[in-house]
Amino acid sequence: MNINTRACILPPDLILRLAEAASPERRLALLQSLELDHSFRQFRAEAVGRQPTRPLAGIAPPGGTPSRMIYDQQDSTAPDPGKLARAEGDPPGADQAINDAYDNFGYTYALYWEVFQRNSIDNQGMTIDGLVHYGTDYDNAFWDGAGHMFFGDGDGQALTQTTKGIDVIGHELTHGVTQHEANLTYSGQSGALNESISDVFGSLVKQYHLKQAAEEADWLIGADIVGPELAPALRSMKAPGTAHQHDNQPADMDHYLHTTSDNGGVHTNSGIPNRAFYVVASTIGGHAWQAPGLIWYDALTDPQLQPAATFSSFAKVTLRHARTRYGASSSEASAVQAGWDAVKVPVS
């Protein structure tokens, strides 16, 4: 395999493993590609981080109404939007997957606008593009980093229609929010934080829509889209590692998974900050989108939160915002401390 200067598709860990077994010349080329890859990722992170998406202080952004565009990919795996199936304000059609995407994006927009006063993905009213019926029996939903969210129909065994999951839609849109805010690098701990934040706000979208208190919520992710192979859910924020037969999420730092797979286990180690949020929300009690959600949103949108943030550095930002918003000796700040203590992430 010819690794050239554009070899950024390979994760750094894999490049290092390849280099160990390579000839001296090839090893040099591989290590050079790693250096360039790092530079590329850093440049990308910093470039996106500089995007002026935050409104000027004192100027309230307009908003309150989403701009949704739902496309039918008609089983194609093309990376661009297919046939426009439902635009903002259009009545429901015959396709339930399209209608579910439209509705669940609406509920997601509502949480961000009504609770956090955020106007869509970029806080500037960005159009919400949902691309439905992607691929054939496709067991996934993803954010492409360019403003599009893709949703497969599932194979009926592992996953079913993915637009049915209100938390799934909230999860994917939140990846866009994160990209426009902290832009957490999608690898290692910052990648697991990126995933966790999508689970947190995905779950909050569902709880807000159902008007559930923390003690009433199931704290499951993907419960509405799993097939028999993965029932009852994909992840449990309350009890990571217990959601289905293959679930190996850790519940604290003692069980952090060191791996090269999945960008360093971003969907695995996310169980740790997920559980921290659950503990915070259940300790405070009541509606999790209020104090717990506001503290997490404050942290996510804090310009001091770096793309390479660790669990610990994120934890410190949440604690600082809890103290700022509610007081240094407040029950909310104590709950945030308790949440990170429960998962053994150092805060001080």
Add this chain to the structure above:
Amino acid sequence: MAPPPIRIRFRRSGGFAGIPLTAATTADQLAGDHAAQVQRLLTEAEAPGGAHLVPAAAGADMFRYELDLDDGQRHRTLAWNETQVPPEVRPLLGTLTSLARPG
């Protein structure tokens, strides 16, 4: 004497569910079109995803596909993120996905 079959190790990681799938087979166990595609991926100098790796796309929850091919004399590892899979390779990856199991 027939050449040894090409050994295939397939892995799909990432995705919203985050459950890796793996499969191991040989090219002669696959349908004709797929076997020929595997042969091309192993032997062609400009194999898609091999000689022209492109930067990983921004984004999240995308699948990542990895193919490790070996015929005893040649060995090649190929990898694509979801939006970078060449159209001519996607049917092969679909078949390998259907053979794969969590692991």
